Amino acid sequence: MSFKIRLLQIADLQQESFYQTLSALRPIKKIADSLAEEIFNDCQKRGIETYVVLDKEKIVGTLRLLFESKFYHQGRLAAHIEDVATHADYQGKGVGRVLVQHAITVCRARACYKIILDCSDRVAPFYQKQGFVLHENCLRYDLDND
């Protein structure tokens, strides 16, 4: 299949397919336009880049990149991959690979020195096939459990 990839646009927030795609991570219904735009704008402000993969007009994949400038790398950026999701109807069709390869291309263009991501044992081999290596542990503190 041939997919297009581009940055998430504000109009995408009205597409059911965006939320269907995110639902691969955890179930989510389409959210109110005003809240969706608030989240979109907050991410823009922070320089967070969300990409979407399209099959014609339908959103079938998404990935988010966070960047941070490091004091100990002469200001070079470290990138964090977050929220990689493929629409349930498009699993196993290479959407995830398109997303990760695009993220690597973007990060190389920004002269990032590394890309970091957190994932379960189940999906680690997918990333390892694309050149990622097991590096450290991801620990979590759940503030809703306080």
Place this chain on the structure above:
Amino acid sequence: MSFKIRLLQIADLQQESFYQTLSALRPIKKIADSLAEEIFNDCQKRGIETYVVLDKEKIVGTLRLLFESKFYHQGRLAAHIEDVATHADYQGKGVGRVLVQHAITVCRARACYKIILDCSDRVAPFYQKQGFVLHENCLRYDLDND
């Protein structure tokens, strides 16, 4: 010992003790003021918050927080802890604990739903003692190895 904690200020970038502290992560010499300010400003722009622990005027600890607004948590923020370091002369004096507890307090005030960090097996027990749990794997792609 009694420590003060506050946000990194632009004047701190001229303190050798800031770089001595970061050197606990990887050796770094004091960098040119102009570059240091560029990094500082880039982080400000992205809403990245760097905290420092002080013993009188000396910087003896640091920790960085990144935030991202999540579509599937009604826009609530996820926080990432990065670059936790204690000055070599202050190891074992509770500086790390002050930093992590402060980060938890800040994240709770921002209504974050989770805090994520990546760390080695060696330091995982330090975070586990403070309520973090082993969650996933951290994978890394090194762009300088291409």
